[in-house]
Amino acid sequence: MFKKILLATSGAPSTFGAARVAFDMARRYGAEVLVFNVMGVPTKAFSQVVNDVRTGEEIVVDDEYRSWVEEELKSTFEKQIETVEYSRLILTTGVPHREILRAARDNDVDLIVMGASSGDSSVYRKGYPGSTLQRVAKAARCPVMTVHRETASYWGGFGNIVFATDFSKQAKSAFKFALSSAKELDCDLTVLHALDISGKVLDQNEIEDRLIEARARIRETYDLDGFKNVDIEVWEGVPYVEIVKMARERSADLIVMAHHSHELDPEKARIGSTMEQVILRAGCPVVSVSKPDKV
Template sequence: MFKKILLATSGAPSTFGAARVAFDMGKRYGAEVLVLNVMGVPTKAYSQVVNDVRTGEEVEVDEEYRAWVEEELKNTFEKQIESVEYSRIILTTGLPHREILRAARENDADLIVMGASSGDSSVYRKGYPGSTLQRVAKAARCPVMTVHRETASYWGGFGNIVFATDFSKQAESAFKFALATARELDTDLTILHALDISGKVLDQNEIEDRIIAARERIRTAYDLDGFKNCDVEVWEGVPYVEIVKMARERSADLIVMAHHSHELDPEKARIGSTMEQVILRAGCPVVSVSKPDKV
């Protein structure tokens, strides 16, 4: 299922958790790990002088500089690179989100893995996912895995997957990915709908009626096609809190959610606030699915 994993990394410590998960997946599932580093954003079109993604300083990207960056990445991830059978380092310059999407497309990646600051210094600024992750998650043809907290990277492979649905159209693609992963890797799957009652005054009978209706909707909307290792849960509360709680209770190794936005312009589209909060708080990797191409 995972043949090529694209790890987008700046080489900074904030991306080490994502690297740990990406290389562990490569080792477990025999996938090739493509280590992508966007060295900088050109100051002018086709210019060799770029603004370094990590420091913001102007540097000239010549063969000597490329060799130095590649050697730094090899030293940084030396043990991980040795642990997998197939790996490759890709160096480029440009706008981080465009280069990540381009590399994923050209290499036919099955999964993009990103950390807290995989492409620019604004990612997760002030505690929220920044522009690079936003744009990659919106436009990627394959699922995008985010590892934000360091604790989310101490990973033991797949054993239990939580798929959180809001019954949107995009959630259908996320469900297909979650089910296919659970089936192929023989894991448990929990389908969760978090009934949003934050800021609402509802009596208990109404809440329970909505929970019953949501359970029925899950069974109607999502065809398990004979898959047996699945539970259906509907919890009421603040959605991101309930999703994180469910993942913790089930000792989940992965949370799968849909990326969707009312914005049509991918340059402006944002990940929904629920996913933002789940990414920031989850104790396991979080996968967002936008397009159905690679699910």
């Protein structure tokens, strides 16, 4: 299922959790890891002078600088590289999200793994993932896995996957990825719909009627294709809170969601607020699925 994994990293500590997950997956499933680094954004077209992605300082990308960055990355991930059979280091310059998408397409990767930060620690305080992740998740033709917190980077193999649905068009692609992963990796699958009652005053009978309706809708919408290791759950509350709670209760190794909801045009949509909050709070990696191409 996972033959090529692209680890997009700046080499900063904020990406260490994502690196741990990517290398452990590669070791377990015999995949190749492409360690991908964008050294800087050119100040002019095809210029060797770039703005460093992390510091913003102008630097000249010559052979000496490229060799230095390569050695730094090899040193940073030395122990992880030794644990996998296949790995490659790819260095480039350009606009980060464009180069990540280009590398994923050119190398036909099955999964992109990233940290939630774009390099600016303020994104955590503001409560949303970085702009690079936003743009990659929107346009990627393969699933994008995000590891935000270091505590979310523990990877003991797949045991339980939580798929959270809002019944959007994009959620169907996310379900295909979740189901195929659960089948191929022989793990449990929890299908969850969180009924959004935040800011609403509803009669308890009405809530219970909606829960019953949502459970029936899950069974009608998603074909489990004979898969038996599945639970269907419908909870009421604030969606991101209920998703994170479910993942914690089931000791989930992975949460799978659609990249966005409500907006049906993936070229216009950004990561939905529920996805953002789940990424920031989850105790396990989160996979965003935008397009159905490689699910």
